[in-house]
Amino acid sequence: MKSKLTLAAVILAFITINFAFAQQQDKSTRPSPADSVHATTSDGVHITIHYSKPSLKGRQLGVDIAKIGEVWRTGANEITTIEFDKDVLVQGKALPKGKYGLWTIPGETESTIIFSKKWQGWGVGYSDKEDQLRVPAQSTTGNPMVEQFNISVDPAGVINLAWGDIILPISVRAAN
Incomplete structure (x- = not known):
């Protein structure tokens, strides 16, 4: 018994x-729900992005969250991942096909986009030793305001990171 x-x-x-x-x-x-983007560009690059969507909730972008000059996980929670099914040119620079962690260093008018070989884990503990590629991206202002961080990919191969009134377009095209 x-x-x-x-x-x-x-x-x-x-x-x-x-x-x-x-x-x-x-x-x-x-509070920052997970989302995914699956897109195929007009030149045949399949892009898959997994990320979480933080909200501003009254915080000032660049000051209270995604701070200017500091490495940001490009989303919330786990590391944002981006995967390409073929070799690509990102902002004109070569990046081999594969899966990467996506990080950003926000700037006033230009941000640095980082593709890291480390793509697993929580979105902390970034190390530049894991960088595969860094590229600049010019900020543009969008309208209307985007309360919840959003990533989209258009058919021309532009990945748009949008939050607040800022849009960071990142050009991607097949390498060959």
């Missing part, structure tokens, strides 16, 4: 722990 009670307690504990873990993994309930 005692062994049956012990077994029941172990099973109940196991179920409770698994349920709690599953709740933590439910990304839809996070």
